[in-house]
Each structure stands twice: as structure tokens, then as C-alpha cells.
Amino acid sequence: MELDSLYQEVILDHYKHPLNKKLQSDFTAQVHHVNPSCGDEITLNVNISAGIVKSVSWDGVGCSISQASTSIASDLMIGKSLDEALKIVDSFSDLMSSKGTMVGNEEILEDGVALAGVSKFPARIKCALLGWMAFKDAAIQSSKN
Amino acid sequence: MELDSLYQEVILDHYKHPLNKKLQSDFTAQVHHVNPSCGDEITLNVNISAGIVKSVSWDGVGCSISQASTSIASDLMIGKSLDEALKIVDSFSDLMSSKGTMVGNEEILEDGVALAGVSKFPARIKCALLGWMAFKDAAIQSSKN
Amino acid sequence: MKPMFSPAEIRKDFPIFSKVMRGGNRLVYLDSGATSQKPFQVLDAERNFYEQNNAAVHRGAHLLAEEASIAYEGARQVLADFLNAELDEVIFTKSATESINAIAYSFGNTAPGSRFALKPGDRIVVSELEHHANLIPWQQLAKRTGTELVWFSIDAEGRLDQSNLNELINASTKVVAITHQSNVLGTIIPLDEIVKRAHSVGAVVVLDACQSAPHFAIDVKALDIDFLAFSGHKALGPTGVGILWGRSEYLNEMEPFLTGGSMIESVTMTEAKWAPSPKRFEAGVPNMAQAVGFAAAISYLNNLGMDNVAKHEKDLTAYALNKFKQLDKVKLIGPKDNVDRGSVISFTIEGIHPHDVGQVLDQYGVAVRTGHHCAWPLMRKLGLVGTTRASFYVYNDEADVDALVDSVLQAQKYFKV
Amino acid sequence: MKPMFSPAEIRKDFPIFSKVMRGGNRLVYLDSGATSQKPFQVLDAERNFYEQNNAAVHRGAHLLAEEASIAYEGARQVLADFLNAELDEVIFTKSATESINAIAYSFGNTAPGSRFALKPGDRIVVSELEHHANLIPWQQLAKRTGTELVWFSIDAEGRLDQSNLNELINASTKVVAITHQSNVLGTIIPLDEIVKRAHSVGAVVVLDACQSAPHFAIDVKALDIDFLAFSGHKALGPTGVGILWGRSEYLNEMEPFLTGGSMIESVTMTEAKWAPSPKRFEAGVPNMAQAVGFAAAISYLNNLGMDNVAKHEKDLTAYALNKFKQLDKVKLIGPKDNVDRGSVISFTIEGIHPHDVGQVLDQYGVAVRTGHHCAWPLMRKLGLVGTTRASFYVYNDEADVDALVDSVLQAQKYFKV
């Protein structure tokens, strides 16, 4: 069933037990992103110092895809260098716009490859990208601060 | 040819030699009407006293139908009582909206029946009515003055 | 009264129901609240216009221009009859959204002295049920004119609270803009008291009929309202066409909204005078083929009989409400009884986000809408991030409701809730 | 370059050319300046959308909604490529008239401080050649904001007089709104100096491309303009759809025009925030089928090759100009040489009113436009009550010009002039 390519077990796990879903107060940048077409909202804090992502934490409401994707993204970014982190975001964006033609590089994206199937559901790509775009935005703001 | 039902000889005569096409200065009401879709314009003066149409005079630019029709209307109204005149206008309006099903009452409309064919050409009905509507408007204004 | 129609027969007129959906399923289309499907009669009418009569209306003496004008004005007559309105009161727009904006902008454009010229201290009244299309244009007008925007509240079931009617609609009120039926909850607003009160203080009533005009008979004279808007695409008609209806004395008193060709009486380099309604509000070469298609859709509905349409939807809603009440961990959002309520069922499923619900339903060919339904303030008021909404129309039947219920159970199974 | 097309072959794609006209004549359609005819490829594309993909775009997770969104956004891409524009710069409207009004209203809505907020002392520049659609919206904006409206004059042949360019476009100028090609005379405006001067004083250039974009290749980057408008129905496309193009940095700086669903970032009862372009300017369920049909029309033109289209029309215009110069008591209105001039021939016949000319031509199946062509100030300037206008497109050929000339002779015979 096509549905199974969207809702992999890993995703449902992240959805039920999201990582880093508790805003930390020692952030270097905070952003609030919404997905206006479905009403999903997310607040995301990053702490980036000396070019290293020290912490990512978030809170928000949204569908399983957006919640799981944000959970995966946050987990992936923590501890990476800013440059590395932004490259991972780009890699994930590429995967999302692949219309089902890519499987994703598990070495780079880890659990993120479970979201490869989303690229076949155009209306859900925004859900999957919400947390990643929020992170990217926050990371850029943090470097400016 | 359908064209001949539109452009009767009488109409072309009135077009080339329009009656009362010279504004008289002793009017009791003056109106200016336009046909915005084609740019036809007409100024029409009436002199109505004691319930009698003493004079109708006009000037303007327009197609053969609007010019001939105004010529015919002006000739028809002069000397009539206001009531009679307005009835003639109504009779002509009915003819114009008849979609080719009426031939017109020659006793009432005289040369006006030559315009019966216009009712089969929806885009030209406004041309034929321009002078008549201007007269009606002027007559009403005159009674108010 | 005409004999009741059969949805199964009706579906044969709609080519899209031949389509095979995800998972090899048939299409169970329960998203008519967003846009309806189109019968071939509508598609044929549009195509026939292009193939036989296409020309710019009101602008040429040639045969095609005559025929196009007749077709276009004939469409206007069909719409006027549908609303029990006068011919010169019916204006073709591109959508209800444009219609409502047109009213709001026209008010804003009108010179001081007119009843439509709003000023600081004046008041515009809306409700918490509004679709963004009948909210933001008034927010903006209020902002531009310094007018106050206030609103009716709703109760827990999503019924309009009219208890403070006389305070809300007070002597300062110039406009009451309200939806006839909520696109999210199905609530139908009883208009009598609102219209009476509005008129008693000299305010006009603007009715958003997007979710009512396609579903039950509307008589603008009986409702005694002043302006109305609805969209063709939600009424079996083409996209790209809507209706603005207004009392002609008001329309001819208002300044136009869009300006350009065909809406003028005369023009110089510095000034323009306006044609009377409806031309005054139809600048440019109009959406002729869409108007013709819209009229074909209305004729299709007339043929079914609007009373039949209403009865069919009411019965189907009763069936659905009853089925939904038996579902576990599924919450109906909106009126639970079938009084003053249209054929819209909004619900939430415990533990599954609406977006995920919609996705599972799609796997079974069931097309619903999820999210805030362009009524975000209403969602916030209800404390929800969104709902799943099924909306019914003439081609739906009990088998569609059964398919919906089955797929809801599948969603619960899939997400193990 | 693609091989040149054959108009006779092309006509086979247009069902309307099978129609029998007055007097049993074939259709000689010379009114494409008002609206063009449509090939079956466009009609099929629209119908296919309704039959296979119809749903509200951007609003649902179900399959039809996905497909509708892909079709609609795909249409946007086709239009963007056609203009050499970016995807987020192309906005679907209902018509060029709406597009131009949208720009004018958006400027008017913008808060003080923005470059688009006009104020007394500022200046808007147009020309005497403008169609009402690119004149009255600016008159109205000038009136609302207390701005001064000034205009380029024309010479006796209908060419723009650019001799006072630097005085007209001065430091106070904020907007230069100008037609690319006159719909009455065919004059093509050389834009280089105007754009350079406008930008040097910080003004934006709005181009009315209604009569240019359907007829020759447009590259908004090469033209270096800021906004552009044109209609689908004049470019082989459906009625009810137009394009507003603008530089994205400007669009995202401007306030929206129509407000409602799908153009927001967030909404409360009192406030709304806007989505970025193009959504910001596309409130409501859009004219999806028309956008898809419009893209099919553009693909049809691309297939012919816009350079071929331009060359074909230029050759036909040369042929017609030459024929007309030999006619007695017939006066060409507009440029007499074939330089910077499109495929529009306006003329008057001594002793016959344009409306009567059109009527006789119609008897021979020749469809032309007569009157002021929604350019009344231009008519007054030229001292005319109207002209008869023949306008050519891809389906016309020399036989059509011959039929036109023959019917002109018949008109002279009929009216004995």
C-alpha cells in the first residue's frame, strides 16, 4: 500500500516519542514557523557557538510527518558543525524534491531517509520540511546575532 | 440579403438628409445622450408647452441607423401631444425588442416601421433607440421644469 | 415538486467518477465544500461557447459578437432567476472572494456623504464563523477607513450567539457581513433578526452564500438582504466565475471597483463616468465562457430541483451524523443535531492529526479536506489545530458515507489509536 | 528556427472555423485584437483538468488536490518561461484589467514609507494611446492619492512623441504605465529610453502587454520593466484568466489587493499576515482550469515559435497595408509603414460610419471591430468618432485580407459612396 512508503515505522516512532521536543532556554536564536495551508506551527530554538550546534529544541503542533521530521532533524543536527548541518539540510531538501526518485543517503541523513517516501506526496513535502527550514532559518539568524 | 432588412431605402434617405438636425435655441429641455459602446453622441432639444411638442431639434454623430432613427423620431414627435408622443416611443421600443417578430404599426410609427429589421440585429438596437430615448428623457425633464 | 433524483444516476453525468484512485479505489468525493465536480453538461456548454459563439461581448456588430452577448446575458438571466433577483443586479466576478472584495473596495472608494462611505466611529460586524474571504476584506476596509470591526461569538456547538445582537449591531453599524452557512461546521445562520436589526439601524447586510446557494434555494427578496456573494465552482460550475448580487439602487450609488473597458459612460484623459450596473462592475472582457458554464450548472441544479437537493443532503447528513455518533474516539465538531445545519461534517480523531487522517482516507479513494479550512480564527476559538471535513453534494449517497466511516476505522487501525 | 507554419493547417485546430456565417460565408475572423479564437488543444486541456484532476489547489492532501496543484503550478511555470520570468513572479488574475487594477490598488494600499506609497506631488505617467484598462485605474489611483496624472502625446500617425520624455518623467514620477502596442493603431512603443529614464528617477514601469505578448516574444529581463499585464483570451487561451507579472522583490514589498483564503501566513479576528508572492496575490480558489488552458495556449504558440508568429503577422500586415493604400476614399489611421507596428489595421471610409462598415463586412463573414476600441481619448485626439479595425493572428492569411478588401468595396457600393 502506498501509505506504507509514507508512514514508515521509524516515523511513527518519532511521532509518538519526539526527540528534543521541549524548548531549552539557553538559545542563540529562536524562530517560529507556520505552514499556513494546514495550520502546523513550530517554535524552534538553537544554540550555536563557535560554529558548533550545541542544542536544538522545539515545540509545536502538526501532523505525524512534520513532528517526526522535526524530531529527526533536531537529533541529527546536535553536535554537528554549522557547515555540516546546513549541508545536511540541503541534502534533505534535495531528497524531498526528488519525486520518489531518490532513496537518500543514510550516512548523511540517518533516520531522515525514512522520509524519502514523502517526496511522492507533493502536499506533504511542506510538512516534512517545516522543522528543517526552521532550523536553517534559526541557524542563519544565530550566525548574524 | 439580410443587410437589406436593416438598411431600407427610407433609412438611407433619412441618413443622407436628416430632418431637424439643427439645434433650435428656444427649447424647454436639452439632453445629451451617448452610446458608450460605440461612441455615438447626440444632443437633443425639445420645446414642449401646454402639453404639445412644439419642436424637436438635434445634433450629433453616429451611424446611419442612429442618425436616421433620430431623424424619423424628431419628425414624428413634432405637433403631437406629450402623451401621444410618449406612447409612440413605447410602441417603437416594443418593436425594437421584438427580435424580428413584429413589423410595426405604420399608422403610429410612419417611417419608423422601416427600422423593424433592426430588431433582428441585437447590437444595433441601441443605435436605433438613441434618439428616441433622448426624446423621452427630454420630454420628462421638460415636464418637470 | 419534482421527483427525487438518484445520486447513482447523477454520477453518470460526471466524467471524473470514472477515475481510478489510489489503491485502485473508486472516487468517494467528499470535498465539495472546497470545490464541486462538474457534469458534462457544464463542460459541453463552455466548449460550445468557444466552438460556436466566441467573441468579445458588447463590443462588436458582427455575428459572433452578437451571439456571445446573447449567451452571456442569457447566463445572467439564469443566475438572476436562481436568486429571485433583477437582471441588472447580477454581476459576474471571478469568485466569491472577488465579489466580497468588490463590495468592500467599492464602499471604500465611495465619496463622503454616501451611506457607503465609512469613517472612524463607524462599525462593521462579522462573526467568528467567517471564512477568511469574508473576514480579511473587512479587516482591511476597517483599517483603511478607521472603522471598528466587531463580531458575533459562537457557542460550544458552533451556533451563532445572537444574545448580544442589539449591542453588536448598534447605531454606528454600517455593514453586517456574515456567512449563511459555515464551511467548517455546517451551521446555518438564522438571518431574520440580524437583517431586521441591521436595517433598523441603517446598516446593509452582506451575505456570504458560498456554502448555501449551491445547496438550498435562495431568494434574495425573501431574505431581504442587500448584497450576496457565491462562487460557481462550488455549485457544479466552472472555476473562475462568481456572483456579486446587490440591490440595484445601491449598486448604482456605489463607486466601481475594477475600472477599465466596458464599464464606462464616457472617458477623457483625466476623468471617467460610469455605466449603470451591472456594467459598472464588469470591467474588461468578461469571463464569458465561465458565465455560460455557470448558467448550465444552475440549470442542472434547477432540473434536479433545489428543494430536492436540500432534502437529499439533509437525509444524507442525518445518516452520517448517526453513523459518526457511534464511532469511538471520534469527535464531531459543530452542531450535533440536524436542525439549521448543512451537509458538512467536521470531526477529529483522538491521537491522529487531521492531515494524517486525510492521508489514510485518500488511500481508500475518500477525498476530504483537512486543516483550518480558511477559518483559522474559528479553529483557535474551538481550541483546535484543524479538523477533517467531509462535505456532501448531489452525487454523494449513503455508500459514500459508509466508505468514509470504514476509512476512518482504517485510520484508527493504521495509527493504532 | 522552426519552419514557418501554414495558417490553413492551423485553422484545422480551431473548431469555430467550421461555422457558417451570415450569407452562407466562411468566417473571416479579423477581431483577434478583441479576443482570439481557441484551438482544440486549449479546450481539451481545460476539459481534461475537469475530468481528471479537478479539486481545490493547495488545500487538500487527497490525490485530486495534489494533481490539481501540480497542473496549476505547471501552468505557472509555462507562463514564467514564456516571459523569461521567475516562477514566484507570475500571478494568475482573471484578466489584464484585473492585473492592472491589482497593481494600482496595491500601490494605493501600501503604507507610507514604501516606494509604492503615492502621495500628493507624486506623478503617474501614461500615454494618449492607452486602452481604458491602462488609463482609468491610474486616474482613480491619482484621485485617491492626490497624485498628478500626465501623459505622452502622439503625432499625426499615432507614434508616441518622446521629445519631452525628460520633462514628463521627472523626479516626482513614481509610475510609468504604458501600452506596449496600441490596440487601435498597432503602434509599438520603443521602450528603451522610457525604461532608462523611469529607472533613473526611481519610477517603476508597468507595461500593458495585451497586444504584444500574444504576438511577439517578450523577455521581461531584457525589457528591464517592473510590472506587466496581459490576458489569456487574446493569446488563444480561455476567457477568465490573465497574468500579472512583477519583480518579486517588489511584489513581496507590496500590500495585497484581493484578500481572503490561501494568500495568508496567519489570521486572527483582527489581523492577517501575508504569504509571499505569488500566493499573496491569489486570494480564493483560483481559476485553475483557465490557468491550465492558458498554459496549453502558450504551449501551442511556443510550438509555432513566437518569432514565426511575429514574422507571419508582419508579412500579412505588409500585404494588407499595401492593399489598403490602393483603396479609394479609405483612410488608414495609424502608422503607414511597417516599422514598429503590429498586425492591426484601423481605417475609415469616407461617407460610411464605422458601425455601418462593420455591419456590411459581417454580411460577408468578415468579423471586425468598430467604434472607439476602449480608447476614447485617443479617438478624440485623432478627431474621429471611431474606426473600423481589422486585427490579424496566426490563423489569418492573405485570402482573409482579400476578403476584407472585397467587403470594403461592397460597403462602398452598398452605401453608394
Ligand SMILES: Cc1ncc(COP(=O)(O)O)c(C=O)c1O
Ligand atoms: C491594449 C489593451 N489593454 C488592456 C486590455 C484589457 O484586456 P481585458 O479586457 O482582457 O482585461 C485590452 C483588451 O481589451 C487591450 O487591447
Ligand SMILES: Cc1ncc(COP(=O)(O)O)c(C=O)c1O
Ligand atoms: C464560506 C465561504 N466563503 C468564501 C469562500 C471563498 O470562495 P472562493 O474561494 O471561491 O472565492 C469559501 C470557499 O472557499 C467559503 O466556503
